[in-house]
Amino acid sequence: MKTILKLAARIISGFLLFITAYLLAAYILSRITIAEEAAAARDIAIYIKTNGVHTDIVVPVKSEVTDWSTQILFGNTVSKDSNYRYVAMGWGDKGFYLETPTWDDLTFSTAFKAAFALSTSAMHTTFYKTLKEDASCKKIMISKGQYERLVDYMRESFDKNPQGNFIYINTNANYGSTDAFYEGTGSYHLFKTCNTWANDALKASGQRCCVWTIFDTGIFLKYTH
Known part of the structure; x- marks a missing residue:
């Protein structure tokens, strides 16, 4: 019995030590800033937008670089409605997106699978006609070349069918009337949120941006001024 109790104590101590180190690293690395690179021009407006937990990247629906509406369909x-100027995109765990509309709906199974990369990912897209800049929505002006790199990064986050089209998830778990879900690439886990x-x-x-972050706070601290 003493052996079992000692083992349990070590497991609990190890777990608490891991959580402490994890959160400490998340705090420190999110406060270290990677400076923006020099840009020859500031051609295109993008936005970062948070709901208080989750960060979306918001881009123009149409620009000379790409027309997102050919893949993210109105x-x-x-x-x-096709009269939208912006589309927000966010990546995350598919189970969280589709099965957890509120925190009250979160199950141990969904949380466990998300934490340890045991489920698939999804892209959540939301159309906007206008955006209001405030503490939860920050505008960033970037060059055409930088936007091309951003587009490449975001496209790679969508899973695609053999024809190269984003794979739409037909679901009733929408958050509103202007959003839709698509299959994502990669897996959500403790170190990639x-x-x-x-x-x-x-x-x-x-x-x-941050060296690394799991929370939205570190990102928005870089754009408070």
């Missing part, structure tokens, strides 16, 4: 939203993905998007396009 017809896949409940509204089917929705905010890690968004931070890496900024990193890929040469923008101010």
